Amino acid sequence: MAIDLYYTPGSAPCRLVLLVAAALNISLNPNLVNLKAGEQMQPHFLKMNPQHTVPTIVDDGFTLWESRAISRYLVNKYGADSSLYPHEPEARALVDQRLDFDVGTLFPRFAQYFFPQIFAGAPADEALLGKVHEALGFLDAFLEGYKYAAGEQLTLADLSLVSTVSTIDVVGIKLDKYPNIVRWYELVKTTAPKYEEANGIGLMEFKAMVDQMMPRTEL
Numbered sequence: 416m417a418i419d420l421y422y423t424p425g426s427a428p429c430r431l432v433l434l435v436a437a438a439l440n441i442s443l444n445p446n447l448v449n450l451k452a453g454e455q456m457q458p459h460f461l462k463m464n465p466q467h468t469v470p471t472i473v474d475d476g477f478t479l480w481e482s483r484a485i486s487r488y489l490v491n492k493y494g495a496d497s498s499l500y501p502h503e504p505e506a507r508a509l510v511d512q513r514l515d516f517d518v519g520t521l522f523p524r525f526a527q528y529f530f531p532q533i534f535a536g537a538p539a540d541e542a543l544l545g546k547v548h549e550a551l552g553f554l555d556a557f558l559e560g561y562k563y564a565a566g567e568q569l570t571l572a573d574l575s576l577v578s579t580v581s582t583i584d585v586v587g588i589k590l591d592k593y594p595n596i597v598r599w600y601e602l603v604k605t606t607a608p609k610y611e612e613a614n615g616i617g618l619m620e621f622k623a624m625v626d627q628m629m630p631r632t633e634l
Contacts, residue, residue, distance in 0.1 A: 417442040419473040421460070423450055425621035427522065427578040428482035429470040430614045434574040435486045437609035439494045483514050486571050498568045509565040513557065513572035521550045522579045529586060533628055547583070551593050554580075558595035562602070569606055577603045578614060585622045 418436075420443045422429035436443050448454050448469050455467040464471045464480050471480040474492075479485050490500040501507045524546045531537035554576070558564065564572040580590070580600055590596050604610050 416475060417444040419444045419446060421446045421448050421463075421471040421473075422469050423448055424617035425624060426469055426617070427582045427621075430617045431482045431575050431578040432470045432472070432485050432489075433613040433617070434578065434607055434610070435489050435499070435571065437613040438499060438569070438574065438607065439489060439497060440608075441489060441493055483518055483571075483575060486514075486575065490571065499571050499574075501566075501570065506566060510570045510572045513564045513570075514575050516553070516557070517572075517575045517579055521554060521576070524550045525579065525583050525588075533625060544588075547588060551583070551588075551590070551596065555593040555595045558599050561599075564599065569603070573599075573603050574607060577607065581614060581618050582621065585618055586625055 418441065420429075420432060420436075422432065422445065424430070424447075433443075435441075448460070450469070454460065455469065460471075461467055463473065463478055466480060468480050470482055470485060471478065472485055474488075479488055487500060490497055494500070500510060524543070528540060528543035528547050532539055561567075563569055564576050577600065580596065584590055584600070590600070607613070
């Protein structure tokens with residue numbers, strides 16, 4: 416039975432879940448949630464997820480939200496032999512650190528800088544842009560000496576980070592001064608299963624929305 420996924424294609428966290436499902440060859444039953452129309456505030460959705468966030472999954476009656484929690488769950492339940500989330504404690508800890516960096520530093524800094532511009536018409540804040548570049552510098556340093564984000568194999572860390580980095584890239588924040596990120600980004604785009612289907616399509620929907628609402632510049 417396919418897992419029900421409630422999602423918005425342009426959302427980076429939703430694209431992470433799509434990337435993980437693709438890597439594990441898991442069937443999903445996609446349910447689009449129109450955030451602009453407030454569908455996430457409908458009683459049936461609030462009963463399922465009181466935080467009214469996407470992505471949310473329902474797997475045979477089990478409901479879960481938060482994209483990194485969903486990702487771990489999918490591997491733990493359906494990817495016992497997968498290298499996406501290593502069993503060895505140190506290797507798993509490194510993946511967890513990269514995931515925590517993404518959810519706690521990289522993506523929030525991007526959101527704090529960019530989302531007020533796109534959703535509230537706020538002017539660009541150069542100090543907040545500086546924080547984004549500082550976080551990118553951290554990631555570039557993390558990648559030094561590593562093929563992938565947490566070692567020699569593709570893991571959840573890569574799928575999480577690429578959903579964020581591709582979003583940063585598509586709005587015009589330049590990555591060219593981060594050679595390790597550029598090298599890693601190209602690698603993940605070519606080795607993550609069904610990358611274009613799982614991440615590229617939604618990314619282009621996000622870009623189209625941005626281009627419609629504000630001119631794109633390189634930063």
